[in-house]
Amino acid sequence: MFSFALTPEIITRVLGWLHTAGLFALGRQADAPASIKADGTQVTPVDLELERYLTTQINHAFPDHNVMGEESGQTSRAGAPVTWVIDPLDGTSAYLEGIAGWAIAVGILVEDRPVYGFHYAPRLNEMTFTDQFGQVIRNGLPVKRLPQERWHRRAYLAVGSASNYDYRLNIRRCRTLGSVSTNIVYTACGLAAAAFIPKACAWDLAAPLAILQSQGAVLRYLSGGPFSLSSLLDGSNLREPLVAAHPTLIDQVCRHISYRPPTSPLQQPGMR
Template identity: 30%
Template sequence: MNDRGFDNQDLQNYLDFAIALAKDCGKIMSKSFRKSHFVKYKGIVDIVTEVDVASQGYAVNALKKAFPDHSILAEEDGLNISKGSKFKWIIDPLDGTTNYAHGIPIFCFSAALEVNSAIVMGCAYNPISEELFFATEGGGAYFNGKRVHVSKTTIFERSLLATGFPYDKKSNPDDNFDHFRDISINVRGIRRLGSAVLDLCYTASGFLDGYWELNLNSWDMAFGSLMIKEAGGEVTDFCKMPLDIYNRRILASNGLIHDELSRILCIDRNQ
């Protein structure tokens, strides 16, 4: 029995369940990929499709059946089922909805388990590329069954980063454009892939050297933050304070360029 109140076998059982759930929801996504969709607007440009809803519905029903006493937090309609439990599942049923709706194969399902305010397990799955990422607290980070680690890039100017922009960028002064400009002139390149979860997984796997974004939600950061830690990277807020996944800002890197990124991002009128 560990400090969280369960043993390693329990953690493995939760992980096995999460991976099976991710693959089942991946089948829902794959079946309708590059087909016409019913699109509902949550804002001026922020959308949800019938596949987001179907994936979440499947996941939530499966969780209720398997763990009736666990709490669940999920993206669509702000689903928040509170059971007063120390166990809380945090679900993103389709991260990268805009990509999905446009037929761009960069999206995923993600699940994370929070126990007493700490993320202890999670996974992410892109059914098109069949990329499966998973991590457990103290157990390492994995990509398609192989343990992964963050990159070894030490020279900031040679780093490849990723970021994103808020859906309400037209009206939100906290729009990330200044950061993008200030960082992009100092690095090799910046990618805007459209999936925060995969940005974090790619950073953990060493494909990217770092990632930052603001105006995120807990389901965007929960699993990915654990993946970064277990891959040997560093994950904080913009000013290198401990990450709070409910505080909407994240800075993740291989740890070797973290100070350089934070130096730019922490100078912020809205911090």
Template identity: 30%
Template sequence: MMTAIDMQHLTDLAREAGRIALSWFRRTTVTMKGDATPVTEADKAVEACLTEELRRAYPDFGILGEEGADMDKSARFRWVLDPIDGTNAFAAGLPVWGISIGLMKGSSPLAGVAYLPAVNDLFLADLEGPATLNGRPIHVIEGQPITPQSIIMSAADAHLRWDIRFPGKVRAFGSCVAHFCYVAAGSALVGLNTHTAIWDIAAALPILERAGGRAELFGGGPLPLAAAARGEKIPEPIIFGSPAYFDAIRGYLIRK
């Protein structure tokens, strides 16, 4: 039987991690790891805080973090952490970056908390019930026509990959979890992401799905979550939001 999850504890933990991150915000520099991805002292400090507290509260659960935490790989349940999703934006002093705490059972994301400290937005998906933003239920956009005012959330390298002919507006904040959550909240029709790892989406997927959305491969088909949970990056772009818009959005993106 699964240990009960105290979501209030998780939200308090996310906010405490946010306070740590904000203490470094606009006061740190970025360095490159061996895999050519960026890291700051804030990433390390936040992951250490999350790992210590989750290990104390849930000793039987595994933990996987982007900055190196990898405990109890055989555990049935595992916390998957991205201490600062959007490290480049964080290091540049931009405000849209987030702390991502996801709970997985095997390769299945179950629940998640995503907190964007600089804008004080907290997204939550419990083990059941609707996804929320700051305590209020959220839902993806459905049934609206695509207009010049419509927004899609884009991967930062989308302009290198596609000739984008979408008639509305394209926004790239530089944080996968922020893109997922704002699509879940109905701020944008859909989103696109590239170079996706499991810590990018472990919290975001339950939030999106509880808000009526779905994520799939841009070329079609389900996300390879089992491979992602083993540490493999998803090998092609993903699209997420209300599935009713997926085919139309694919038609606006012409591969270069």
């Protein structure tokens, strides 16, 4: 089995890339124009520029590795044992609307398994990543708080902005943080009790899944079936929703989420 050793030098390099990308994104946030992609999601020139920058840095540092990005797909080295999965701007809508939870996420897959993850939320000034020992580091310190094992009075479910339209969330406290990756990372770090992910692709999940697993939490389908990131490496979207939580809590959360029959939403045509 192939292995890839994440060294302190590599970590320092990746953190530098993310800080540079974050400063660029912050500087362009006030006037970034948006267009609509074929799948109905928004994209800005910032998404494209950040992905080009990160891809260039990875290709230069690791010429034998594959790179998969949200906007550009995979490099010509598809099939390499190590793949870097980039979400240059997770939460583009939040970014455009001034909501703080958008993030830059980079996951490292070894033989299609998420092993290391880097998540940077510039507006929140939060950098979370897995180190070479599998420990989760948040803003320079090891994360001491574990994923929540039970539901309590202040617990909340991290959700996407459209979750309550398609699904009935029979949970008192739900919060929209701004991006899929931030929802999962907050769950991993014990801030959110769980996360509900109705729609996502590999680039949304690679980095936060590595962080989540390092903290002992799980990501599985709402129906109860196991989830494998490899099912999305062809660029496809989820076939059904996911829930992230501690293993002792996830069944309880899933029982309180159900499908809502469609109605006519109040929204701008072509947007989601």
